[in-house]
Amino acid sequence: MKINIKKARQMITPSEEFSIIGNNFSLDKKEFPDILNVEKLTINGLIENKGFFIKVTGVIDISLNSACSRCLKETNINLNIPFTEEYHDIQSKEDLSKESNEEFKYYIGNEIDLEPLITELLVLELPLNQLCNENCLGLCYKCGQNLNKKDCGCNREQIDIRLLELEKFLK
């Protein structure tokens, strides 16, 4: 997911539009264990040369499939994530001083790789609990039955250990 900034680097104005489509874009399994696949990813935006840095603004449109947090059913999620970032010119990765914080974004040469930004924004924007629907009943923790389909009849009363301790104490 790279954008070419060769032209923008040569002049302060005007700004340049870009549109990129991520074909076969996939996310890091470790970072996003519940995401099954990315169906569609496009980024539309503007590149502006601000002199000391290149400013990139735009919107990430992403459609992905995730496993429901309760019943594991495949669930579609669509997100529109607007962003504004400043990218600074460095010669090589060794140029990154140790004290520069992680917020610092850079490019080397004529390309900006937007992939780290996509990952960063998805971590923030993806719902923690992705549900197939709000009232999903999930799986029985005893036998694994999908409770949206039928009730298995297991006794799933939650036993609170702290309460049991308290009862013992009161007796």
Ligand SMILES: [Zn+2]
């Ligand atoms: Zn579900």
Ligand SMILES: [Zn+2]
């Ligand atoms: Zn059960």
